[in-house]
Amino acid sequence: MQSTSSPTAPHLPTPNLSHLSSGQDYANVYEPAEDSFLLLDALEADQSLLLETVRPQLCLEVGSGSGVVSTFLAGQVxxxxxxxxxYNSTATLYVATDINPDAARATRKTWLQNGLPDHSLQLVNTRFTEGFHPRFCGTFDVVVFNPPYVVTDPAEVGSHSIAAAWAGGIDGREVIDQFLPMIPTLLSPRGVCYLVLIAQNRPDEVVSIMETHGLRGEIVARRKAGIEYLSIARFSWP
Amino acid sequence: MRLLTHNMLQCHVKKCTDPALNFPLQLQDIELEQVETEENEDLLLNLINKVDYNALTTTAAQLGLVGLPNAIPKDPQADPAFMTRLHEVLLETNITQGKMACRGCGHVYTIKDGIPNMLLAEHEI
Structure with missing residues (x-):
């Protein structure tokens, strides 16, 4: 990844997550880990692009979980x-969805804990964006999804509990492949979408699939974390 | 959830496709509160482009929230009374519990802890 910033440039602070506890909350909600933090780093690296070119008015996070990503996007980036x-960031509206109701509640807790205004976050317990009025097609300026990408037995896919945060079925692609055709229907003309992937998901193939949908894709961040080779794919209109 | 969220959602049961009936959802048995929030002109101008205003005024009337004109003023910024009322209805009116029923197929979605549940069973998708 190319970067124009100096290696000593300070990172934006990670949202305060002290209100979530490992015993209670993280039993039911995915605890932010290396994949989440790589996504935060990719958003931070794109801060200028987002502020100067995208100038988001409407942002969407699918599978918002703990809320760390939307809170970082809104509160820091x-x-x-x-x-x-x-650009007036206080005029931006945020939408966050999660299939897990505990995760949706955790997203709001994290949002509020970090001093962001309740009314600017629209939280919905749903799959992807199911139930949103069709007039929101093509209106999301930023779309973020850290999907369930882990290779698992297909039978584990589709729960509404914490397994929904990671169980990706064959090649870890089952939920990702449902989401990919939605990206072009969600993105506004200047919109950008960020998607977390691991090597087993075949990121290059995912980028090729999005090209058939007319979107330009590139891998903007990579990191090895334990046994996972993580990457962040970014999609936008050419 | 704010009334804004309600204005963004519609019934998505597979066979329920009449746009005149599947939106807006009918609020029922709701607990309402007003949450005082600082008014933000730029945010309201952003939302004016995103809200279905007819659905908003219909829902507001059903909840007894008066004071919104039938149409958005031509120059909303020049109408501070409108902006303030829009702010109060859209962003300060909070639904903590309740239901949203579809006027087309009758499906009922629940609102719990201020979060609407739009999940459907497999056979309804």
């Missing part, structure tokens, strides 16, 4: 004391 333009 887009909210800056010195916006490069007249």
């Amino acid at each position: 887009l909210r800056t004391d010195s916006p490069p333009t007249d």
